[in-house]
Amino acid sequence: MIELAVFGAGRIGYVHALNVAAHPRVKLKYIVDPVAGAHRDELAGKTGAAIAEAETVFGDPDIAGVIIASSTNTHADLLLKAARTRKAVFCEKPISLDFPTVADVTAQVEASGIPCMLGFQRRYDTSFRALYERIASGASGPLEQLTMSSRDPSPPPRSYVETSGGMFRDSTIHDMDMARFLLNEAIATVYAVGACLISEEIGDAGDIDSLMVTLTTASGRMAQITACRRGPMGYDQRLEALCAKEVLAIENQPQSMLVVNTPEGRHAAPPENYFIERFRQAYRDEMNAFIALIENGEAPLADIRDGYEAQRLVEAAIVSMNTGQAVRFGTSWVPDGEN
Incomplete structure (x- = not known):
């Protein structure tokens, strides 16, 4: 035991x-x-x-x-x-x-x-994993463009924002990790913009609530991340992968698969309430993976180096947003003064 x-x-x-x-x-x-x-x-x-x-x-x-x-x-x-x-x-x-x-x-x-594992649960989500494996199999052809949307149901309170490290480090690090996971190639440039468009409280705390990031790889492939602290439709977690042979998509996961059709229209359930509900299966599977790591040394899908690399991308995005310039990223880039 x-x-x-x-x-x-x-x-x-x-x-x-x-x-x-x-x-x-x-x-x-x-x-x-x-x-x-x-x-x-x-x-x-x-x-x-x-x-x-x-x-x-x-x-x-x-x-x-x-x-x-x-x-x-x-x-x-x-x-x-x-x-x-x-x-x-x-x-x-x-x-x-x-x-x-x-x-x-x-x-x-x-x-x-x-043995060390980092908590990037999207790597263990059934849908994200199936998309990754289809691209890796070659069936879709090379991945050329990646588009991700991540929107929370509502902004967090100021008290949370003040200790969170900011939207990039707190939330967008998951999107950066997924971009790395799917692109599977060195990132060459990082360009980011951000603003406070929704919550005065978040702005007063010195953070942003809306952002966009563009990543390019060494071979010129692209990833676009759009994130917001408020999603009018609820928790909004979608992805589209444009490949040479196919377009792959992950849509929002509904609270129920029931669809009611009437003369007045088509009525479907809303998306899962938030990340805990949306990724409940992924959280189970990543804990199973941690136990497998302990029992037999089975390598996890995300280790501490993945945590380091995702945060390097986050720090580059913050520098880009603050300077208005794209960051020339590479295998050795770190924020100024931290070499």
């Missing part, structure tokens, strides 16, 4: 804890969250885990791995503790909001050799 611990009993930690506890070969032994409350206690009750401190987890030789789903400002320290204590680790993005820290932690974790 594999024994694991989860850091963070908030929204995503709650999901991971339940998925781990449901696995037949895993025992969720500990939940670590400094914020006491009914939510944490309820999660402990549902999973049978004990509420513990970080020192207990890292000092327990029976703990094979940890799941880091706590606030972003804790990720780097917990990753390094996992590396020092030789525990496998699954970590939600981003590694840190500070890029030099991202680079340092990535290097230390890789040098330690511990």
Whole structure:
């Protein structure tokens, strides 16, 4: 029986804890969250885990791995503790909001050799995975252009924005990762624009709520990302891949497949409420992948280097937005002063 611990009993930690506890070969032994409350206690009750401190987890030789789903400002320290204590680790993005820290932690974790997986759940989504595999098979011909739309149902509160690291690091990092995953080629240029068009609160907090990014690869292929903190139709997560032989598309996943047709028109269910509902299957599958990584060393679809590379793209997009110029990207680009 594999024994694991989860850091963070908030929204995503709650999901991971339940998925781990449901696995037949895993025992969720500990939940670590400094914020006491009914939510944490309820999660402990549902999973049978004990509420513990970080020192207990890292000092327990029976703990094979940890799941880091706590606030972003804790990720780097917990990753390094996992590396020092030789525990496998699954970590939600981003590694840190500070890029030099991202680079340092990535290097230390890789040098330690511990199994490490990053939480880019779209790679485990059935639809995104099927699209990737069809392109990789050659059936569609080479991918030439990629277009992605990512829109939240409504803007987050100012209190969240002020600690999130900004829209690029908090949200668009997922789109950057998917662009890397599908293009499977070095990115040559990054151009980004952003504005605050929706929420005065977000603007007052120094962030944006609307953005567009254009990526080009070394061979000239293109990816376009459009993102917004508000989607009039709800959670809006779509993708189109223009290939030489086919156009592949992923549409929004509806809450129900029922369609009602009447003389007045066609009525379908709205999209899933938000990312937790939309990617519920992907979250289960990525936890299964983490367990497979521990059990037999099966390589995950996203490791800590993927987290580093996605954040490099995010940092380049921020530089581009702030300067109004495209960033000449490459394998060694990092933000100025961080070489």
